[in-house]
Amino acid sequence: MSLTMQTLELKQEFNHLASDDQITKTVQALEANGIHTIVFETGSAAHEYIVNMIPNGVEVYNPPSRTLDEIGLTTEIESSVNFQAVRSRLHSLDRITQQHEIRKLISSPNLVIGSVHAVTEKGEVLIASASGSQLGSAASGADLVIWVVGTQKLVSTLEEGLRRIREYSYPLENTRTLQAYGKPSAINKILIVNGEQPGRITVILVRENLGF
Numbered sequence: 001m002s003l004t005m006q007t008l009e010l011k012q013e014f015n016h017l018a019s020d021d022q023i024t025k026t027v028q029a030l031e032a033n034g035i036h037t038i039v040f041e042t043g044s045a046a047h048e049y050i051v052n053m054i055p056n057g058v059e060v061y062n063p064p065s066r067t068l069d070e071i072g073l074t075t076e077i078e079s080s081v082n083f084q085a086v087r088s089r090l091h092s093l094d095r096i097t098q099q100h101e102i103r104k105l106i107s108s109p110n111l112v113i114g115s116v117h118a119v120t121e122k123g124e125v126l127i128a129s130a131s132g133s134q135l136g137s138a139a140s141g142a143d144l145v146i147w148v149v150g151t152q153k154l155v156s157t158l159e160e161g162l163r164r165i166r167e168y169s170y171p172l173e174n175t176r177t178l179q180a181y182g183k184p185s186a187i188n189k190i191l192i193v194n195g196e197q198p199g200r201i202t203v204i205l206v207r208e209n210l211g212f
Contacts, residue, residue, distance in 0.1 A: 055111075
């Protein structure tokens with residue numbers, strides 16, 4: 001029998017929405033670390049807020065994200081005529097002969113919108129990647145960063161965040177990659193953000209189970 005997302009045995013401790021107390025602790029820690037944080041009840045409310053806060057004409061890069069797909073932001077961003085959608089431009093470039101142009105486009109957009117794999121109660125944000133292509137813009141290349149995060153991704157400690165990546169996020173992403181591309185994923189690179197200059201990063205917490 002082929003492995004599907006429905007047949008995976010996952011650590012369900014990492015799939016429960018956070019309590020009000022955990023959300024409050026996490027928001028306070030993120031704010032103390034220079035990461036502005038807003039809490040929404042629904043993905044649709046978060047979607048509307050984000051679309052309204054994107055300035056006209058800017059370059060927007062949205063790395064592949066199950067969370068953005070689920071709340072309709074992927075389609076909204078890539079079809080918009082109000083700003084420059086980087087991923088739409090990538091579709092016209094050859095991934096073999098135009099790698100340099102591709103790297104430049106995704107490494108330093110005006111704005112990157114995506115998600116993460118875990119956020120700790122101490123305000124640490126974790127993102128894992130096989131290629132690392134989405135990490136550079138989030139770490140320093142983009143002028144502004146917006147991360148949309150379902151509250152099932154909130155964890156107590158950094159070690160729990162790393163466990164969530166290994167034991168929950170990775171098996172799901174690996175299965176998706178096998179189904180979509182016929183090859184496995186990998187946890188090759190992990191970005192941990194402990195703090196930021198105020199005003200650069202905004203975390204949108206959503207009280208719904210979104211993404212991996």
